Amino acid sequence: MAATPPPVENRSQPLPQVIVPIPPTVLNFFGDTFSKKFELLKAWESPLPLDQFLAAHAQSVQAMLCSSTGPRIVPEILRLLPSLRLVVTTSTGLNHIDLSECRRLGIAVADAGEVFSEDVADMAVGLLIDLLRKVSAADRYVRQGLWAAKGDYPLGSKLGGKQIGIVGLGSIGFLVAKRLEAFGCSILYNSRKRKDFVSYPFYTNICELAAKSDALIICCGLNEQTRHMINRGVLLALGKEGVIINIGRGPIIDEKDLVQCLVQGEIGGAGLDVFENEPSVPKELFDLDNVVLSPHSAVYTPESFKVLCDIMIGNLEAFFSDKPLLSPVMYE
Numbered sequence: 001m002a003a004t005p006p007p008v009e010n011r012s013q014p015l016p017q018v019i020v021p022i023p024p025t026v027l028n029f030f031g032d033t034f035s036k037k038f039e040l041l042k043a044w045e046s047p048l049p050l051d052q053f054l055a056a057h058a059q060s061v062q063a064m065l066c067s068s069t070g071p072r073i074v075p076e077i078l079r080l081l082p083s084l085r086l087v088v089t090t091s092t093g094l095n096h097i098d099l100s101e102c103r104r105l106g107i108a109v110a111d112a113g114e115v116f117s118e119d120v121a122d123m124a125v126g127l128l129i130d131l132l133r134k135v136s137a138a139d140r141y142v143r144q145g146l147w148a149a150k151g152d153y154p155l156g157s158k159l160g161g162k163q164i165g166i167v168g169l170g171s172i173g174f175l176v177a178k179r180l181e182a183f184g185c186s187i188l189y190n191s192r193k194r195k196d197f198v199s200y201p202f203y204t205n206i207c208e209l210a211a212k213s214d215a216l217i218i219c220c221g222l223n224e225q226t227r228h229m230i231n232r233g234v235l236l237a238l239g240k241e242g243v244i245i246n247i248g249r250g251p252i253i254d255e256k257d258l259v260q261c262l263v264q265g266e267i268g269g270a271g272l273d274v275f276e277n278e279p280s281v282p283k284e285l286f287d288l289d290n291v292v293l294s295p296h297s298a299v300y301t302p303e304s305f306k307v308l309c310d311i312m313i314g315n316l317e318a319f320f321s322d323k324p325l326l327s328p329v330m331y332e
Helices: 025-037 050-056 075-079 099-105 117-133 135-143 146-150 171-182 206-212 232-238 255-263 302-320
Strands: 017-020 039-042 063-066 086-089 108-110 163-167 186-190 215-218 243-246 269-272 291-293
Touching: 025 039, 025 302, 063 302, 075 099, 086 302, 099 108, 108 302, 117 135, 117 171, 117 215, 117 243, 117 269, 117 291, 117 302, 135 146, 163 171, 163 206, 171 186, 186 206, 206 232, 232 243, 232 255, 255 269
Parallel strands: 017 039, 017 063, 063 086, 086 108, 163 186, 163 215, 215 243, 243 269, 269 291
Antiparallel strands: none
């Protein structure tokens, strides 16, 4: 009779811990994928206030997964997590993270890289076409039975031949430019630095760019320099026929100035995917047919979320394996 084999020793290692202040949207789609690879410490499932929850894991947690819609990663948060060495954000925008404090503490930051660039560029062009050709406004006109009652809807405007000013010629802005070139548009731009790889006219002054543009598309990030960069002066330079598209961040535009200019007919219209105090949207915009509104959804496609899941997990696995991050934020 064969001897009974000894019991197999369980050599499985505990999953690396990742603290998550609030549930990023990507977890709604791929939460199980994350949970198979990491022990997610979910603050929103705990009865403890956030500061107490973080303090309870202070000595063990080295990585955090966060979102631009969650609590800002500020010194007060970072002080509660002295062992933290990595912050992974699901966004490309970084205005919710105190980068200077992370750099001071030696905490690496990884973002979404260029995962969303194509989808956001598509949305920018979609908003512009909708606005110029009055797609959403005409749709409402038809649905309300006004076509039969009042006749044809007012004409929209041609996209081809327009001068498009792009604010922020990064990965998203460049893709917007290439798409609009295919429609026969002329591209102008403003950015932190002149881009040697393009021949588009470069403007250091936003008002001058607006004055030269039929449409202004906001593609830059939000920081202290860009907050309320688009103010009444810029909008008046854009003029009564000019339109503005914002797929960057809401506070880049002074929303009170924008609402005033739209209500008073001082600019031609706006296509907005982002707002200053989300999810609150100024009610004055609701009845304006020259405004197209979208609930900060430019990045939201199943395809982009799958790639986002892969890059977030890749960054976390690289960190815990002491390998280079896939999409590190380079401190300036």
